[in-house]
Amino acid sequence: MPAPHHDVVVAGAGPAGLSAAAACAAAGLRTAVVAGSLSPWPATYCLWADELESAAPGLGLDPAAVAAAYSPTVVRTAAGGERRLTRRYARLRNDVVHAALLDRLQGSGGELVPGRVTGLRAEGGREVAVLADGRELAAGLVLDARGGGPGTAQQRAWGEVVAGPVEDLVPPGGALLMDWAALADPAAPPAFLYGLPLDDGTVLLEATSLAARPPVPLADLRARLTALLGAHGLRPAGGPERVAIPLDAPPRAGGAGTPVGAAAGLVHPATGYSVASSLRLGPRVAAALADGGAPAARGAVRAARPRTTAGLLGLGLEVLLPLDTAATDAFFAAFFTLPERTWAAYLDVGSSPAAVAAAMARTFTALPPAQRAHLLRTAARLGGTRAAAVLGRPRAAPRRPGRE
Ligand SMILES: Cc1cc2nc3c(=O)[nH]c(=O)nc-3n(C[C@H](O)[C@H](O)[C@H](O)COP(=O)(O)OP(=O)(O)OC[C@H]3O[C@@H](n4cnc5c(N)ncnc54)[C@H](O)[C@@H]3O)c2cc1C
Structure with a gap:
């Protein structure tokens, strides 16, 4: 038939x-x-x-x-304080x-x-x-x-809805894209607080591990969010949101x-x-x-996904994965000092390789010297000829035989 x-x-x-x-x-x-x-x-x-x-x-x-659109879009880091992005964020x-x-x-x-x-x-x-x-x-x-x-690296988040507003965490009418200071714990994997007002007046708060291999257990993120809610006198007011997104599939x-x-x-x-x-x-x-x-x-x-761009963004992920809490915080403090069109290009898998490489190089340049050195060591551990080139180093150090 x-x-x-x-x-x-x-x-x-x-x-x-x-x-x-x-x-x-x-x-x-x-x-x-x-x-x-x-x-x-x-x-x-x-x-x-x-x-x-x-x-x-x-x-x-x-x-x-x-969609609901938000303004301002806020990023907070210990290294750079609060930054209000003019680019509006939206929730479908x-x-x-x-x-x-x-x-x-x-x-x-x-x-x-x-x-x-x-x-x-x-x-x-x-x-x-x-x-x-x-x-x-x-x-x-x-x-x-x-x-x-499935991927080996994942983004994970545990979210709870709380009765709003919570203006000390999420700006009224705005979105908290990332607050790396709110959940900072040098003994734990890097995690940031994410927050959005919802249409019914409640606020969604999430403890998010941006990228980790192996992924951070959801129970750990739940415990960190619960501690933060307790410190702010907040209680969950609905069902949780569980996020697990493979990043390198x-x-x-x-x-x-x-x-x-x-x-x-x-x-x-x-x-x-x-x-x-x-x-x-x-x-x-x-x-x-x-x-x-x-x-x-x-x-x-x-x-929609130029191969070279995908390769560069994959490399960017590998550079991020080993960073500790302080280095991750410094990375995003630097990243959001770039002009909007530069960081926006990095966040789009459809961007040209040149635009992504430019964002990587400019982030590297914007980092304080100690964090730059940290990033270079990380890149070198990855076998970093390509990484160093992307990060704007004039010449990559030759790899010694037998050394990873
Ligand atoms: C909780 C959560 C929050 C996220 N938040 C965001 C965000 O804010 N922004 C963002 O850009 N991304 C976000 N993501 C990541 C990503 O964008 C989503 O995973 C998105 O759903 C991917 O869309 P998709 O249509 O490609 O695949 P999916 O949404 O996974 O859709 C696949 C669909 O195919 C169906 N399906 C599977 N197998 C079969 C089959 N054999 N036959 C027929 N149908 C099948 C599934 O039921 C599903 O409906 C989030 C992911 C999660 C899990």
Whole structure:
């Protein structure tokens, strides 16, 4: 029996899958998305307001309706004090975004197929998604949006909602992007406090380990957050948020299907973020598929994450991982002294390698001499010819044979 034919089948309906499917359907492509769950996404998703504003029109979204925007965005470090960033931070209203993308998908004739994809295969110039119940969906292109694979390094966070406001921690109307001083403990792995007012007047506070290999146990982050809440006379007022994001999972490779979102390695190796990149990518894939077919769509996916940029950001992660609390604090104090466009480029997996290398070099230059030396020693331990070059050292020291 011939399998039904679509232009595109999307496996998975997280932010990457649903936005790509909605964009494809709206571009007039015969689209089906296989969704394991039909509920709005449970995680709290944030991105920069300008990223949402630039991605939203392509998805037919109204940025003011689908997200809460914050100002100021605050970073606190022991080394640099409080810095108020003018770049606004935003939190997606998942129920609104999810419903709007579903409407766009189904209103444009796209099909929502509840189920699980158990296999993908290429067959006679088309691709086929095999579902757990035995159904098969064939298409010119299958987008694999089933999420990222496991990694050895992870971002972890434990979050609690508290009755707001908590103005000594989170600025009114603003977002606390990172406070490296609030949870500082030289005997524990580096962790920062993250905080956002929610729509109901409560505030989400999270103890976050930015990046660690092996990952920091969630119980440790919970204990650190609980101690902080106790010190401020605060109590949890809702269910916890548990965050575990693999940071170094490679893109799914081999076999049929084109990965998008976390499956494509779009997760930023230092921040764990991928939602903005995925929202931006969906309409680009749709346009490429409509204009140039599957090869053009695969090209659009590759362009979302330039390989050299990914290599540099991966190196940046390796440099961050061994830093202790003081060095991490000093690193971010320096990083946020850079011009906004410089640090913003570092936080985007789609940036050019030159922009990322420039941010790395400028951060290095902005560090105090002791922290620069610390970073160089760390880079050298990594086998640092490349690292030293990126960090702006005129000439890398030759590696001695037999020394790692
Ligand atoms: C708690 C938490 C908070 C986060 N916060 C942020 C943030 O603020 N900003 C940010 O940018 N990133 C954040 N991230 C990281 C990252 O962006 C998310 O992991 C994001 O969900 C990745 O989107 P995705 O669509 O690629 O994959 P997922 O969201 O993992 O979506 C994959 C989807 O595919 C479905 N699926 C899986 N297997 C199958 C199958 N076999 N068949 C059919 N469907 C399948 C899953 O059910 C899921 O719906 C956070 C992650 C977590 C866990």
